[in-house]
Amino acid sequence: xxxxxxxxxxxxxxxxxxxxxxxxxxxxxxxxxxxxxxxxxxxxxxxxxxxxxxxxxxxxxxxxxxxxxxxxxxxxxxxxxxxxxxxxxxxxxxxxxxxxxxxxxxxxxxxxxxxxxxxxxxxxxxxxxxxxxxxxxxxxxxxxxxxxxxxxxxxxxxxxxxxxxxxxxxxxxxxxxxxxxxxxxxxxxxxxxxxxxxxxxxxxxxxxxxxxxxxxxxxxxxxxxxxxxxxxxxxxxxxxxxxx
Amino acid sequence: xxxxxxxxxxxxxxxxxxxxxxxxxxxxxxxxxxxxxxxxxxxxxxxxxxxxxxxxxxxxxxxxxxxxxxxxxxxxxxxxxxxxxxxxxxxxxxxxxxxxxxxxxxxxxxxxxxxxxxxxxxxxxxxxxxxxxxxxxxxxxxxxxxxxxxxxxxxxxxxxxxxxxxxxxxxxxxxxxxxxxxxxxxxxxxxxxx
Amino acid sequence: xxxxxxxxxxxxxxxxxxxxxxxxxxxxxxxxxxxxxxxxxxxxxxxxxxxxxxxxxxxxxxxxxxxxxxxxxxxxxxxxxxxxxxxxxxxxxxxxxxxxxxxxxxxxxxxxxxxxxxxxxxxxxxxxxxxxxxxxxxxxxxxxxxxxxxxxxxxxxxxxxxxxxxxxxxxxxxxxxxxxxxxxxxxxxxxxxxxxxxxxxxxxxxxxxxxxxxxxxxxxxxxxxxxxxxxxxxxxxxxxxxxxxxxxxxxxxxxxxxxxxxxxxxxxxxxxxxxxxxxxxxxxxxxxxxxxxxxxxxxxxxxxxxxxxxxxxxxxxxxxxxxxxxxxxxxxxxxxxxxxxxxxxxxxxxxxxxxxxxxxxxxxxxxxxxxxxxxxxxxxxxxxxxxxxxxxxxxxxxxxxxxxxxxxxxxxxxxxxxxxxxxxxxxxxxxxxxxxxxxxxxxxxxxxxxxxxxxxxxxxxxxxxxxxxxxxxxxxxxxxxxxxxxxxxxxxxxxxxx
Numbered sequence: 001x002x003x004x005x006x007x008x009x010x011x012x013x014x015x016x017x018x019x020x021x022x023x024x025x026x027x028x029x030x031x032x033x034x035x036x037x038x039x040x041x042x043x044x045x046x047x048x049x050x051x052x053x054x055x056x057x058x059x060x061x062x063x064x065x066x067x068x069x070x071x072x073x074x075x076x077x078x079x080x081x082x083x084x085x086x087x088x089x090x091x092x093x094x095x096x097x098x099x100x101x102x103x104x105x106x107x108x109x110x111x112x113x114x115x116x117x118x119x120x121x122x123x124x125x126x127x128x129x130x131x132x133x134x135x136x137x138x139x140x141x142x143x144x145x146x147x148x149x150x151x152x153x154x155x156x157x158x159x160x161x162x163x164x165x166x167x168x169x170x171x172x173x174x175x176x177x178x179x180x181x182x183x184x185x186x187x188x189x190x191x192x193x194x195x196x197x198x199x200x201x202x203x204x205x206x207x208x209x210x211x212x213x214x215x216x217x218x219x220x221x222x223x224x225x226x227x228x229x230x231x232x233x234x235x236x237x238x239x240x241x242x243x244x
Numbered sequence: 245x246x247x248x249x250x251x252x253x254x255x256x257x258x259x260x261x262x263x264x265x266x267x268x269x270x271x272x273x274x275x276x277x278x279x280x281x282x283x284x285x286x287x288x289x290x291x292x293x294x295x296x297x298x299x300x301x302x303x304x305x306x307x308x309x310x311x312x313x314x315x316x317x318x319x320x321x322x323x324x325x326x327x328x329x330x331x332x333x334x335x336x337x338x339x340x341x342x343x344x345x346x347x348x349x350x351x352x353x354x355x356x357x358x359x360x361x362x363x364x365x366x367x368x369x370x371x372x373x374x375x376x377x378x379x380x381x382x383x384x385x386x387x388x389x390x391x392x393x394x395x396x397x398x399x400x401x402x403x404x405x406x407x408x409x410x411x412x413x414x415x416x417x418x419x420x421x422x423x424x425x426x427x428x429x430x431x432x433x434x435x436x437x438x
Numbered sequence: 439x440x441x442x443x444x445x446x447x448x449x450x451x452x453x454x455x456x457x458x459x460x461x462x463x464x465x466x467x468x469x470x471x472x473x474x475x476x477x478x479x480x481x482x483x484x485x486x487x488x489x490x491x492x493x494x495x496x497x498x499x500x501x502x503x504x505x506x507x508x509x510x511x512x513x514x515x516x517x518x519x520x521x522x523x524x525x526x527x528x529x530x531x532x533x534x535x536x537x538x539x540x541x542x543x544x545x546x547x548x549x550x551x552x553x554x555x556x557x558x559x560x561x562x563x564x565x566x567x568x569x570x571x572x573x574x575x576x577x578x579x580x581x582x583x584x585x586x587x588x589x590x591x592x593x594x595x596x597x598x599x600x601x602x603x604x605x606x607x608x609x610x611x612x613x614x615x616x617x618x619x620x621x622x623x624x625x626x627x628x629x630x631x632x633x634x635x636x637x638x639x640x641x642x643x644x645x646x647x648x649x650x651x652x653x654x655x656x657x658x659x660x661x662x663x664x665x666x667x668x669x670x671x672x673x674x675x676x677x678x679x680x681x682x683x684x685x686x687x688x689x690x691x692x693x694x695x696x697x698x699x700x701x702x703x704x705x706x707x708x709x710x711x712x713x714x715x716x717x718x719x720x721x722x723x724x725x726x727x728x729x730x731x732x733x734x735x736x737x738x739x740x741x742x743x744x745x746x747x748x749x750x751x752x753x754x755x756x757x758x759x760x761x762x763x764x765x766x767x768x769x770x771x772x773x774x775x776x777x778x779x780x781x782x783x784x785x786x787x788x789x790x791x792x793x794x795x796x797x798x799x800x801x802x803x804x805x806x807x808x809x810x811x812x813x814x815x816x817x818x819x820x821x822x823x824x825x826x827x828x829x830x831x832x833x834x835x836x837x838x839x840x841x842x843x844x845x846x847x848x849x850x851x852x853x854x855x856x857x858x859x860x861x862x863x864x865x866x867x868x869x870x871x872x873x874x875x876x877x878x879x880x881x882x883x884x885x886x887x888x889x890x891x892x893x894x895x896x897x898x899x900x901x902x903x904x905x906x907x908x909x910x911x912x913x914x915x916x917x918x919x920x921x922x923x924x925x926x927x928x929x930x931x932x933x934x935x936x
Contacts, residue, residue: 098831098835101832105834107832107833114829122746126739129739130839198372205373222397226362231359240355
């Protein structure tokens, strides 16, 4: 039966990874991180190329989320380097990394990251407002981004009034509003049903490709990892295999 | 018969309809269509209705009979027997590799197999997210993805079972339940690429 | 999970109508650090309340053999009820503090209790657990407080040489010199009074905690709060006006009768409460209005977050604000009353000034305790929102912005309420004690003293210190709760349950 089904669609051609010759935008070298006495990353090295969509997979507890937190500068690595744009962000202090996260990186989590009291437009505009943009300009930009994700009609609604999928799309808009170089997504569809998840991932990938943003997706679900160009498997705090 | 349920057709139209609706399937041959119609006529599930005469040979239009309709309904109401055929070549190879091969070999096979599966899944994912893809194609892609994903999950689970089994049998302390078959420590490839 | 195992184990052992109280209590206290903190805070609050009430009791039980005292307010029997009422009122913020303490670490405990609900406990049982826990903690605290009180008296029991007023048999008074005590540390309080007080505190704390939990429904799906109602502006204003007006009217009535009557005092207390209720609802209404005005207009992120929070949760700090406002009303009344009495001092007799100095001291304690409630409320609010706060930090919001938002959210509604409360206190006091005072003055060089009428000044300076000081302390306390902000914005909080 599966044979017949496979014949319904023509076989895939060999697909060239577009980013193969592209420059590297983010690098990790022998990164080590421990939570207290528990080691989470035990010497991880990898590259992220410009414009590529990278899936980081592995069993739960493998350290893949920690890797993302270190790459995004949310955590400072205990040892090793994380380099972005020529800067060793693992050595910088929290204030510098915080600014970097606002301007150059976008972060998307599984749930709970929108401010429930602010409207969707205000949530999306927040990174711009933090950068000093005036309210009117920020809200206009925010509405444009909401439109790109098909949720412009929710601009005046509040997160508790939205469905999970809508909330994630608003959150993705917020992550993209400062036109970051890298978008980090940690289990973005984990709390969503299959169709909402597909919608979120499709739009995320399309918008990111249009904007030239590199994406790092942390997931344990191979179907989500299949949205990427390349996969890195993390197991027990180390990279297991990295193949295109 | 499903196609006829929508309306009367003659043979040529039936072939055309089938090819359009099941775009990814093998196109039907005319001989196949007429032979099938003949068999159905013998069972009284379809009946010829009229004969059109349009610039050429007679074209018989067929219609679904009430008995045929009943047979169609009955077929639609029965489930397909879920058949997990364990003779699937993937399952066989993986099992053998994990049980027989040494750790390096098994790990290598597993990671290559995963890469191949994932590449196939990427193809189907790209396809189903394109706006031009028709609904039947999307459904087929979903089906393929679900099965490929199931394969991968089975591979992961098999790996963990084998690892635990080895650990229990050999009493090897180093092989605790936490560590798994890992080809080496940090991969040198990315360093060399620099 | 431990809790589930405990439920299962206990359910097997005990009778069919559910696990026993001990199991419930063990479940409630099985949390860890925040549970211990909560129980400790409750005990401390109960101890403080006990000490205060025992001090009042000491005054109440001054008998003939005790004294004499430097303060006439202690020496003269007619004036003592005033002191006792003050002590009683001082207890209120402390009891509110105890009630609020039940909220520390409450979400985690409530989740455990919610699981317990799924195992079949009834809603009343789950609320009872919290009440029992508070009761036991309060009992322990109260006993400790009694011990502290009696032990603490000893070093304070000193006499010095000074002036005092003695009651003569014929109703006259005479100034005398001798060894006087400052505080009634020589009074022996009868055992039944001590026991009664301990019981009162314990019961009072339990009631306070039940009230604090009243708005929270513990359901099997976790804890849901009944949706906060929109603060009604008109009834708020109405209550405030009725409360203040009532106090003013009562004051006029009281002045026409010669003595301070206990019944009148209690009615005054009730009117205080009405007034404060009006202030509270009013401050929530002010909060929502200010928020509603600012939110669609501001571009500053901290102000935006704060104003949206004010709209969404106008009542959050209102329980803590209640005790602050009570302290401020009372304080303002004291200051206004002081102006009255100071005029009666002849210049070399600082009797009233001394009394009010004592009251000032008591007032400072009350304000500090009241603002301590703010700390609890703020800490709770921050901990509840930690997932949102952690995500904000992770996406690059600087901590100072979040800190400012928290500060603004607490203080914007507080300032107008404090000012209104002070006004109410001053008005009430002036109506109770009059706006002019007649006293006999012996002018220099004159042979006889004559009656002169003075207008009682409004003590602007002292009121400014009171209101400004309260606001400043509130700011400091709120800033203190920001310490928790650092802990709450750690990346590990991103996965915290709601």
